[in-house]
Amino acid sequence: MNPMTTAPSADALFRPDLLAKYSSNGPRYTSYPTAVQFRDDFDPGDYRRAAADKGASDTDLSLYFHIPFCDTVCFYCGCNKVVTKNRARSRPYLEQLKREIALQAPLFDTARPVSQLHWGGGTPTFLSHDEMTELMAATREHFTLCADSEGEFSIEVDPREASPKTIVHLRNLGFNRLSLGVQDFDPVVQRAINRIQPLEMTASVMRAARATGFHSIGVDLIYGLPYQTVDSFTRTLDTMLALAPDRLSVFGYAHMPQLFKMQRQMDPSTMPSPAERLAILRRVVERLTDAGYVYIGMDHFALPTDELARAQAQRTLHRNFQGYSTRAECDLIGFGASSIGKVGDVYAQNAKDLVGYAAAIDNGQLAISRGVRLSLDDRLRRDVITQLMCNLELRFDEFEAAYGIRFHDAFAPELERLRPFEDDGLVKIGARRLDVQLAGRMLVRNIAMVFDRYLGQQPLQRFSRTV
Template sequence: MDSVDSLFHPDLLAKYSANGPRYTSYPTALQFRDDFDTADYFRAARDSGASASELSLYFHIPFCDTVCFYCGCNKVVTKNRARSVPYLERMKRELALQASRFDVTRPVTQLHLGGGTPTFFNDGQLTELMAAAREHFVLVPDVDAEYSIEVDPREADPKTIVHLRTLGFNRLSLGVQDFDPVVQAAINRIQPLEMTADVMRAARASGFKSISVDLIYGLPHQTVDSFSRTLDTMLALAPDRLSVFGYAHMPQLFKMQRQMDASAMPSPAERLAILRHVVERLTSAGYVYIGMDHFALPTDELALAQAKRTLHRNFQGYSTHADCDLIGIGASSIGKVGDVYVQNAKDLPGYAAAIDAGELAIQRGVRLTADDRVRRDIITQLMCNLELRYDEIEVVYGIRFAEAFAAELERLAAFAADGLIALGSNKLEVLPAGRMLVRNIAMVFDRYLGQQPMKRFSRTI
């Protein structure tokens, strides 16, 4: 186990802190084009069957009963539950439209419901949605798959959790952010501890194989002491995975963030101190530091996959299922098929108009170039394996790595001098001190960074 002193170097974190992508894709969504030719997607879907790769389904359910002030997700805040009825019907029609483009004998081994708040749908609607997925695609038994759903404990009682398990869901992702009542009031997310504990108990009792919890540091009124209490409370609940995100304050993009008192947010120094305590507390409790802001118990599939070099990243973050073609369903959802990324219309009227016309709701996308493909592979290996083996890249892409990326290797010398990476003749290894800055290291290989507004990205620390 790495010590906190080997992982946490405040001088280097301050030096390298910058806005940058999280690399759930490369190129990032900022490179998606509005003039994208959907014929490229149709060809990719047609040709993808030859790869015999597995399929992944992502469903975006945008509705939320109340708004959390920190949130930057694509969402529709409404208390009108009737709005979910036509949306569900359109998602079912979209499933049929997508299925008509694919070889649907290919197994679905990964499925994720995100939002918004997926449990805005009631139990009957969730049953309908999963029945439609099984009608059009082959979902393998959940013992061989990862079927996950994001759950807001304020919207899901233990009965709902049991129902989700009967539908085949086997991994739960819970939003918590902070247990402190003062912080909860400041971010407009009142969520008593017992709500979260009840959901986690129900998930374990009904056989969920992994429970993941999201926390956020950098929110108003947080201190090292207050967040330490949240961590202690959370560790008593013992989730399998923890994501501890740094709050990204971007009120110019997300108007609701203006509702929070910026002067009450922790200073940069306090924010770093909170982060240090997070790393120290979780690693001492036995969690494996996966990288960036993710931690997992050593017995969790995420930690096991990283140890076996089979960890992957997609639009939901780290994943244990690599090489899946991803089909996005719902407003704003993103898909990846072969070398093509697509995104549906973000607004409900645009999404509805396309589906009602019997068409897919694809609004923008990008087809990767040969250069994109090799850089995507490099960035994925760095983010997931914390190392890059040059010979593997050379064999797959028929290049001489040192020649093709001479400029990047020159820029990486500064990272090596600071002890963040080790540069060998045939390998780049991210050292413990560089794990929190792996986004910065990956950014060296991103050829688009100078062409897009960096303020659209969150801070790396």
């Protein structure tokens, strides 16, 4: 039986003793190998060869555009961004994106349909309406986008930057999914994180999205921020449930001021203790599952009618650099500073800074600055980790048929390291399959980490907490 056909209770999902025992730092596995394994001496020719592979012509394309600009800085944010109030800065960047589209498109068979497109940031709605129109027109000039009923075309929206008129414009451009940043509705918390966002801003955007026929509305919340308590975050959850988004991502805040200096603006003493943080997470699971949301995995919830929940039930869920995805076999082309592409067995990342990105594009070159070509072992482990993260199970015969291995022999050390997990009721290891149990779903990152052969090669402090 597919583990997603059950409707687990919060008590079954949330085992505070096990969450405390296993909580550690670890990757989110939006890729394997993770980005810390990307090499600075990567040969962009590997990317070109992967793009030209005729064997990929039966797979769809996915396009990601990184818009790095933000009008104000949110103190918690660890994204690659440029904080500026100078709207004129978007014009040269837009021109570079258009040139990059023209550079990338000839590498691919552009008859391959684009079934997924995403604008992220930063704040994509930092662009003016005319600039958004230009970027989408350039995309359609070089690539073949699926029909609205078949494609997943999404954009991250800051409600402080998007009026209902903007939402109508985005729908007219072809976007059919919104991802809204909210984090918390409490005014005290908003002041502490430098993100003042009254409820009506969010509500008006959601009303406009529904009125214009967006297929799905997702919302991001964060727990672990300054001044949050169980009671205060419960109020945020209840307010959000009244707005009824299709998807909810409730991320645990990762405090890493050594990497993100703006996080130093927040007083760690005002943040919830580990015990309070766990209590907030329990309330999240209780409230959302009681309201009928399906727990997808990690920090994602979706209504049963949402495409994300349906994809998981059908074993077509996938993970990429935007998180969970309903498109499993797409080649991903990244555009813009810091964006990452996945083409065949190659990951390639553009220069992270605007200067380096602009220099490459202006010279008529791809802006790729680092990447990695996967080995056979990488591909096998990527598939294992993806299946765990998305389907919460491993069917050994699938890997044996695809890779010519005997699973129990190939992964004997890993299966042995999972025995304590089995003793604690997190997994069940059988002769022909491994299943993540209900109590293990919130610790699926820890389970996946057992199959990651690179983890001993870099400090785990570079990653966020698994709980």
